[in-house]
Amino acid sequence: MMVDITINNVETSVPDGTTILEAAKSLGVHIPTLCHLDLHDIKMVNRVGTCRVCMVEVDGRRNLLPSCSTTVSPGMKVYTNTKRAVSARRQIVELLLSNHPKECLSCERNQNCELQALAAELGIREIHFKGPRLKTEKDSSSYSIVKNFEKCVLCRRCETMCNEIQTVGVYSPVHRGFDTVMGTAFDRKMLDTNCTFCGQCVSVCPTAALTETDDTSKVWDAINDPDKIVIAQTAPAIRVALGEPFGLPVGTRVTGKMVSALRKIGFDKVMDTDFAADLTIMEEASELIHRIRHGGRLPILTSCCPAWVKFIEHQFPTLLDIPSTCKSPHEMFGAIAKTYLADKLGVAADKIVVVSIMPCLAKKFEAKRDELSGKTSGSDVDYVVSTRELARMIREAGINFVNLQDEDFDDVMGESTGASVIFGTTGGVIEAAVRTAAAWLDKDNPNPEIDFTQLRGLEGVREAEVEIAGMKLNIAIAHGLGNARNLLTQIRDGNVKYHAIEIMACPSGCVGGGGQPYHGNNIETLKKRAAAIYKEDEAKTVRRSHENLQIKKLYDEFLGEPYGEKAHELLHTHFSARDIL
Amino acid sequence: MAQEAAEVEIKGSYPEIDEYYESMPDKNGALIPVMHKAQQVYGWLSEDVQLYISHLLGVPASKVYGVATFYSLFNLERKGKFRVNVCLGTACYVRGAEKVLAAFENELDIKNTETTKDGLFTLSSIRCVGACGLAPVVMVNDKVFGRVNPDDVKRIVDEFLSKVGDIA
Structure with a gap:
């Protein structure tokens, strides 16, 4: 049913159930918002109406109404920019600012903050309200996420994301009135909760209440230490997003500029996590075939995503035998860098510092896991910095990113295939594994299939049947932890039979990771990054992981057989059950 | 959810x-x-x-x-056997409830919101209990004391101390 209304005296007709905000948008009328967030494609809709910034005047209604959470009714006459509405909005933002540390100049979100932008948009020139400010302690316990709730505006986006989309439930408003904070159960430190550190709360936070742990100064120190060989490795999803903070169009591939920038920053070697993604496929595809041939536990679950790994450790402790035992690619990279590469370079392992540039905040926590250190020298990976942190380092170094010439990765661990690039988006890891499994299982076929497009897309849970050499492989893919929970519940209850499953914690996979440049509340950003990932794949001459010549050499010279003894020692790990709050 | x-x-x-x-x-x-x-x-x-x-x-x-x-009615700490609630609502306040509260703090040797070491008494202040005619009002568990002045406090505490044997 359509409903006739007018907005600022312009007539329009919108479907029943439309909010005033949506109706205004369809007419090109802008109403400022703060707490509101609608990422429709991943079902993330925050419509809690807490901030009251979007208030509008409606004929016949005594009070102003929040346009984000008021649906239209027939004959409604809405006015969005009357003096009363505009001044109410300004007062609300002034009230928010009166309880906000006004340290914008030194804030992590300076020039990238929704509250700051809103204050500018509304032309706030003075804050008329003087009152006490809420004091809270900063929580930097977690290695991944820093909570500074003095900067919180109680929009509750983090709660909606964590509880409804990710179904982890870390946040809830706790305490009351002026003392309300988005707290954790029993005010526990983040490290002591069942947070997966996916960082999606950081991605949607409008201010600097939630940010990443800053590891850049440690990286600068290492770079400036003449004793250390500092090696950068870059995740697949970085190269399709790093251009955004420098004003390049969303979806621009900047692989060559990224390599060049890392050299200019001072990394001794610039290598590629994609190389290690190919290595992961060698191990994971071998593990899958091993499990199928030897009647092992199926389905096999991908284990590249550290937030997803922590999720299963907390939430499904009886299913810990189904994930692949493969370390995640950047951890494999670290283990090989501190053994094989150290030998090649003729340096001691403890001189090597591995820095992972990741679209991810959970990788920061992962790098601190006990089981991922000690086999080589210290941790496999020393530091993890996010895409956002790298962009900042590039700026700090005064590098003119946009005008950089393309450069190539360094040898030994720099070569990669198209299969490894697609790790950066949902469905990519499993497609990469299937490419190799198809070629291995279908030995007589001179031209095995390479594009398994049935595995691509943005549907939360997808399933597909892939036929290889007469064998039917049932595959499922989930992204977003809520979707993962549904799939795992089905597996636990024995309702579904799959051979292999890919799970990524972040909606849309690593292109939408918690460490990526802020997507500006626009899901199209993630789609364009994913499209760029597939373009990067197509542009590669080699598109199957096992055809990577440097990988072949690594096995010949050092590792021996895929899924063999040495590979197990360096490239595989184990999982442990964790408590749930 | x-x-x-x-x-x-x-x-x-x-x-x-x-x-x-x-x-x-x-x-x-x-x-x-x-x-x-x-x-x-x-x-x-x-x-x-x-x-x-x-x-x-x-x-x-x-x-x-x-x-x-x-909700303030939920207790997140173990409470004493006897929960002393001193009303600090407007009527009680203007009739000296604050001095009554201070007398309880003194007598029990705890601060407002605390529980005595022996686990017998918890002292709290509350807002209006709807008995303003009796101000200042003190409630100990379900028992209401009206027109309390600081000199009554020791007697009230002793009254409940004498019950300890019965409960045990």
Whole structure:
């Protein structure tokens, strides 16, 4: 049913159930918002109406109404920019600012903050309200996420994301009135909760209440230490997003500029996590075939995503035998860098510092896991910095990113295939594994299939049947932890039979990771990054992981057989059950 | 939001909570009634009890804690046998309730909101109890004392101390 209304005296007709905000948008009328967030494609809709910034005047209604959470009714006459509405909005933002540390100049979100932008948009020139400010302690316990709730505006986006989309439930408003904070159960430190550190709360936070742990100064120190060989490795999803903070169009591939920038920053070697993604496929595809041939536990679950790994450790402790035992690619990279590469370079392992540039905040926590250190020298990976942190380092170094010439990765661990690039988006890891499994299982076929497009897309849970050499492989893919929970519940209850499953914690996979440049509340950003990932794949001459010549050499010279003894020692790990709050 | 799929080992045993929850015809909106029941039975909501409720109902522990901290009637600390509530509502306040509160602090050697080391008395201030004609008002458990002045405080405390033997 359509409903006739007018907005600022312009007539329009919108479907029943439309909010005033949506109706205004369809007419090109802008109403400022703060707490509101609608990422429709991943079902993330925050419509809690807490901030009251979007208030509008409606004929016949005594009070102003929040346009984000008021649906239209027939004959409604809405006015969005009357003096009363505009001044109410300004007062609300002034009230928010009166309880906000006004340290914008030194804030992590300076020039990238929704509250700051809103204050500018509304032309706030003075804050008329003087009152006490809420004091809270900063929580930097977690290695991944820093909570500074003095900067919180109680929009509750983090709660909606964590509880409804990710179904982890870390946040809830706790305490009351002026003392309300988005707290954790029993005010526990983040490290002591069942947070997966996916960082999606950081991605949607409008201010600097939630940010990443800053590891850049440690990286600068290492770079400036003449004793250390500092090696950068870059995740697949970085190269399709790093251009955004420098004003390049969303979806621009900047692989060559990224390599060049890392050299200019001072990394001794610039290598590629994609190389290690190919290595992961060698191990994971071998593990899958091993499990199928030897009647092992199926389905096999991908284990590249550290937030997803922590999720299963907390939430499904009886299913810990189904994930692949493969370390995640950047951890494999670290283990090989501190053994094989150290030998090649003729340096001691403890001189090597591995820095992972990741679209991810959970990788920061992962790098601190006990089981991922000690086999080589210290941790496999020393530091993890996010895409956002790298962009900042590039700026700090005064590098003119946009005008950089393309450069190539360094040898030994720099070569990669198209299969490894697609790790950066949902469905990519499993497609990469299937490419190799198809070629291995279908030995007589001179031209095995390479594009398994049935595995691509943005549907939360997808399933597909892939036929290889007469064998039917049932595959499922989930992204977003809520979707993962549904799939795992089905597996636990024995309702579904799959051979292999890919799970990524972040909606849309690593292109939408918690460490990526802020997507500006626009899901199209993630789609364009994913499209760029597939373009990067197509542009590669080699598109199957096992055809990577440097990988072949690594096995010949050092590792021996895929899924063999040495590979197990360096490239595989184990999982442990964790408590749930 | 229910998370029925969570595979969680529910720790501890709280049969009274189980029984009450089972008996509820409508499990929607069960959280606050279940928390009420738990407090009625155990006197306060320990972390273990909150976690138990979280897992039983499939509600995030953060939310249980959020509700527990929102409503002042939920106790997050173990309370004494005798809960002394001094009304600081307007009527009581203007008739000297603050001095009464100070006298209790002095007599019990604790501050407002604290519990005596022997676990006998918890001192709290509350807002209007609706007995302004009797101001200043003090409630100890369910018993109401009206027109209390600081000199009465020792007598009130002694009255309950003398009951300790009976309860034990």
